[in-house]
Every structure is written in C-alpha cells, then in structure tokens.
Amino acid sequence: AYLRQLHSAETQLQCFLAVDDEYALRQAALIDSRLAQGEDVGPLAGVPIAVKDNLCTQGLQTTAGSRGLHGFVPTYDATAVARLRAAGAVVLGKTNMDEFGMGSSCENSGYQPTFNPWDTKHVPGGSSGGSAAAVAAKQCIAALGSDTGGSIRQPASFCGVVGVKPTYGRVSRNGLVAYASSLDCVGPIAQSVADAAAVLTVIAGSDLADATCSQKPVEDYTAGLLPLDNLSSKPLAFKRLALIQEACGEGVDAGKSGLRHIVVAGVTAALAGAVRHLQELGAEVEQASDRPATYYVIALSEASSNLSRYDGVRFGQRGAADELKNMYASSRHSGLGSEVQVARRILMGTYALSAGYYDAYYKRAQQVRTLVRREMNMALGRFDALLCPAAPTTAYRVGEKSCDPLSMYKGDLMTVNLNLAGLPAVCLPCGFSGQAAGNALPVGMQLIGRAFGEADLLKLAHIYE
Ligand code: GLN
Numbered sequence: 237a238y239l240r241q242l243h244s245a246e247t248q249l250q251c252f253l254a255v256d257d258e259y260a261l262r263q264a265a266l267i268d269s270r271l272a273q274g275e276d277v278g279p280l281a282g283v284p285i286a287v288k289d290n291l292c293t294q295g296l297q298t299t300a301g302s303r304g305l306h307g308f309v310p311t312y313d314a315t316a317v318a319r320l321r322a323a324g325a326v327v328l329g330k331t332n333m334d335e336f337g338m339g340s341s342c343e344n345s346g347y348q349p350t351f352n353p354w355d356t357k358h359v360p361g362g363s364s365g366g367s368a369a370a371v372a373a374k375q376c377i378a379a380l381g382s383d384t385g386g387s388i389r390q391p392a393s394f395c396g397v398v399g400v401k402p403t404y405g406r407v408s409r410n411g412l413v414a415y416a417s418s419l420d421c422v423g424p425i426a427q428s429v430a431d432a433a434a435v436l437t438v439i440a441g442s443d444l445a446d447a448t449c450s451q452k453p454v455e456d457y458t459a460g461l462l463p464l465d466n467l468s469s470k471p472l473a474f475k476r477l478a479l480i481q482e483a484c485g486e487g488v489d490a491g492k493s494g495l496r497h498i499v500v501a502g503v504t505a506a507l508a509g510a511v512r513h514l515q516e517l518g519a520e521v522e523q524a525s526d527r528p529a530t531y532y533v534i535a536l537s538e539a540s541s542n543l544s545r546y547d548g549v550r551f552g553q554r555g556a557a558d559e560l561k562n563m564y565a566s567s568r569h570s571g572l573g574s575e576v577q578v579a580r581r582i583l584m585g586t587y588a589l590s591a592g593y594y595d596a597y598y599k600r601a602q603q604v605r606t607l608v609r610r611e612m613n614m615a616l617g618r619f620d621a622l623l624c625p626a627a628p629t630t631a632y633r634v635g636e637k638s639c640d641p642l643s644m645y646k647g648d649l650m651t652v653n654l655n656l657a658g659l660p661a662v663c664l665p666c667g668f669s670g671q672a673a674g675n676a677l678p679v680g681m682q683l684i685g686r687a688f689g690e691a692d693l694l695k696l697a698h699i700y701e
Pocket of ligand 1 (some may be wrong): 336337338339340362363382383384385386387388415535648
C-alpha cells in the first residue's frame with residue numbers, strides 16, 4: 237500500500253532518488269513469514285521507512301544528491317540504517333536532498349527539485365526535504381534525515397511533520413556522507429512525536445565505528461511518553477520554558493493584514509498561540525536571549541576539508557583528463573554541484589582556513605561557538621526547554637530564493653546555534669500561516685532541551701501535540 241502511495245504521489249512531488257520495489261517487497265515478505273512463525277521481529281516490524289540519500293545503503297545507490305557520486309553503490313549500511321533493518325523496518329528508497337546537505341530548499345539537488353505536498357508551487361525545505369515531504373505525503377511512515385544546521389527541523393516545519401535533531405553523538409554518524417563532522421546529526425522525521433520516539437530508540441546508541449558517538453545508555457523514548465487519555469489538566473505544571481526573543485523579532489514573518497484578504501497570521505502569531513497552549517497545560521513561559529550564529533564559518537571550513545575526498549579517484553564520477561592534476565580538476569568541475577552552491581561553499585571554507593585568515597575567521601568562530609554553547613547550557617540550567625520557531629517563514633515559493641544565497645542562509649538563523657552547542661531539539665507543527673482561504677502553510681516550532689535530554693524533551697512535545 238505504501239509503495240502504491242509512493243509512486244502515485246511521486247509524479248507530483250519528486251521526493252525519491254531511488255526506490256527498489258522488489259527489494260522492499262522481499263523484505264516485507266520475509267518479515268511477514270518470520271512473524272507468522274511467532275518470531276520476535278523487532279519493534280519496527282514491517283514499518284515502511286525512507287532514508288535520506290546521504291546515508292549509505294548496502295546495494296542501493298547513495299549519491300548525497302550529488303552528480304559526483306552518481307553510480308556509487310555502498311557495500312555496507314550506515315549504522316542507523318542497519319539498526320532500522322535489524323528492528324524489522326523495510327527501507328523503501330532514498331530521498332532527495334540538497335547536494336551534500338548544502339541548502340535549505342531541496343532546489344540544490346544535482347538531480348531534481350522536490351515539491352511541498354501542501355502546495356507544489358512551494359519548496360519542502362532542506363536539506364532533508366525529500367524525507368520531510370515523503371512523510372507528509374504518507375509515502376512512508378517515517379524517514380531518516382540529517383541535521384547539520386537545521387536540515388531535519390526546517391523541512392519538518394515547512395511540511396507540517398515532526399523532526400527530531402538528537403544531541404550530537406546520540407546517533408552514530410558511521411555511513412553518513414560528511415558535511416561538517418562536528419555538527420552532523422542523524423535523526424528521524426515522522427508523522428507524530430510517538431513515531432519519532434520509536435525510530436530514535438532504535439537508531440540511537442554507541443557505535444565503535446564512530447568515535448564521537450556517546451557510550452551513554454539509550455532510554456526507551458517511547459516508554460517515557462505519558463498515555464494521553466490519562467493526563468491531569470495541567471500536565472506541564474512546574475515546567476519552565478523560555479521563548480528565545482530574537483526568534484520572534486526582526487526578519488521573522490509577523491503576518492500582515494491586507495484590504496482584500498483576511499489577516500495573514502504569520503509565524504509569530506502561530507508561535508504565540510503555541511505559547512498560550514503551553515501555558516494552558518501549566519507551563520511557565522519566560523523570555524531568554526540568544527547570540528548570533530557563527531555557523532557558516534565553521535560548517536564551510538569543515539566541508540572544504542571533508543569534500544576534498546571527491547577527487548575522482550576513490551568515489552563516484554571521474555572526469556576525462558590527460559594528467560593527474562587535470563583529472564582532479566575535471567572530476568570536481570563536472571561532478572560537484574554547479575557552482576551555485578557547492579563550489580562557492582568549498583571556496584568560502586578554504587578561504588576561512590587559509591594562512592592569514594585562519595585567526596580572523598575560523599579561530600574566532602570557534603571562540604564564539606564556545607560562548608554559544610556556554611550560554612545555551614546556562615539557560616537550560618534555569619529552564620526545562622527553550623522555545624522558538626524552526627524557521628522565520630513558512631515554505632517559500634520554488635525559485636524565490638535560489639538566486640539569493642544570503643537570504644537563504646538567513647533562514648537558518650533559528651536552527652544553527654543548536655548544532656553549534658550540540659543540543660537536541662524536537663520540531664513539531666504549531667499552526668498555520670497564510671491567507672485563510674485554504675492556502676495556509678504549516679508553521680513549526682522547536683523545543684530545545686538539555687544534552688542527552690531527549691526523553692524529557694519528547695515527553696514535553698508529546699503532551700503539547
Ligand atoms: N541550510 C544549512 C546549510 O546549508 C543547513 C543544512 C544542513 O543542516 N545540512 O548549511
């Protein structure tokens with residue numbers, strides 16, 4: 237049934253880069269027969285899942301959205317994928333993304349744009365736009381995404397679904413095509429907090445193949461969710477939350493009222509509604525402040541180093557050339573995304589790391605990163621969670637920002653500090669914004685929690701939801 241829905245929605249949405257029906261059906265049949273024999277097949281037995289194309293899947297092409305990796309078929313599964321399969325999940329296919337995770341709209345894929353299921357004239361967000369749109373269009377029950385600076389949360393927000401960015405090191409990065417290694421996180425996108433918790437419980441946990449993966453034991457995030465029929469009237473009493481001031485200020489869509497249209501609600505109004513709802517549930521909501529981000533200096537410096545491996549020798553496409561240096565140049569030129577994003581980013585990163593500029597940019601950014609981490613952790617000493625929108629606007633129109641990289645970078649302001657601090661967040665729908673006449677688009681909010689506090693955070697989000 238899910239494969240049928242996948243193919244029928246696909247002509248309009250283009251969420252997938254690879255689908256293997258036969259393989260998925262064989263997996264499902266195998267699980268079915270094991271179930272029939274009374275075997276315990278795992279907590280996700282038969283659940284159809286999609287995987288972002290920057291996670292290695294054994295025997296299934298993995299391109300990270302890049303033409304440069306066209307034809308690369310991994311010989312192994314990323315740890316998160318292997319754990320899903322071991323828990324009985326059925327992988328339906330690989331989802332579209334901005335090349336190497338660089339972008340916020342899914343328009344920067346080397347293959348195809350993906351469209352937003354709520355309105356196909358709009359982008360689904362990015363870089364995990366294929367995963368978020370596929371979940372929203374019910375092409376799968378849940379999907380894996382990755383989040384370096386918002387790539388799970390912002391598309392979840394644009395597509396009206398739930399996305400979880402775990403604490404850095406909670407989920408193994410083994411088999412994830414690296415963008416910025418000190419920021420990259422793998423996490424679930426799902427239709428509900430409970431579904432996301434079920435997937436996270438399976439994929440989280442230590443892994444010898446990733447030295448930055450934490451040894452901390454994994455809680456059963458599903459078991460911690462309170463049964464909703466049994467809640468007191470103020471289930472969030474004694475919870476203290478802080479609304480990040482800057483995230484509701486300048487540059488955030490505050491809506492407008494027009495002559496011919498009913499008032500356009502705006503992101504800030506949707507968030508104010510969410511705050512009221514949290515207060516009704518008993519939470520105290522105060523205000524807190526956040527520091528501007530230094531994300532792009534760090535992310536692009538790491539990316540310029542990580543992407544140097546695509547030289548045409550070991551992975552993907554090799555360009556034609558008469559000698560070695562020219563082969564590097566032609567492989568990178570033909571394979572790595574049109575200058576539009578990837579080349580510009582490699583150049584910016586290389587510049588920030590070069591002698592003479594290193595202290596001014598990279599070192600300084602690392603210092604600010606320490607301050608961001610310290611301040612967010614201090615705030616989380618006083619509050620149970622921090623609250624802000626996942627993006628300053630709802631999904632914009634296809635093409636609207638593709639020629640204006642700065643305005644696209646600014647759209648990441650709500651999400652990137654969290655990656656700098658390594659903290660976890662749940663993004664969940666909190667309302668709609670748009671002209672009331674049926675063309676409103678979803679607004680998502682983030683609840684940010686303490687490091688390795690996923691269980692508490694998911695509990696809170698589940699009660700809100
Ligand atoms: N949009 C941000 C970027 O382009 C974040 C992407 C991500 O989290 N992978 O860098």
